[in-house]
Amino acid sequence: MKNLITIILLFMTVVNADAQSIKAIFDKHIGEGNYTTVTINGALFQLAAEYAEDKEEANVAKGIEGIRVFSAEECGNHQAKKALMNELWSFFDNSVYKEFMRVEEKHDKVVFYMKKSGEKIIELTLVAEDDASVIQITGDINLAEIAKISKTMNVQGMENLEEIEQ
Structure with missing residues (x-):
């Protein structure tokens, strides 16, 4: 009975954390500042895949x-931006995300995290401290293909994904 209660409490903690x-x-x-949220749904990417001329771009x-x-x-x-970043760093320190790359220069830090299901990467998250931004990409993620395409997108920090192949 004691083990059952422990398991239930542990499960509730995991569900709460998620x-x-x-x-x-x-x-x-x-309410503390000017924040922007952009959501691009999978339907747009499916449509882009249909019209992509490049096979790698279509696969991604x-x-x-x-x-x-x-x-x-x-x-x-x-202060609000700093509090937001502290909470974000804390979230990633205590989560199922794994850091796999960090780029630091001057006053900026960009950290890449991934979330896996088995051997498959299901989420790639980039956190940029200077502008307190987060980019989350979900799906079946192939880092090598995303690195090649990121060159054309000109997203700060994404060009560093090319180094993963090495």
């Missing part, structure tokens, strides 16, 4: 279920 999401963190801070597009971007870049409140 319920805390990046979106919930930004929603909590929404087919695998993407969605992209969400959260940004506090325009937030003028430095």
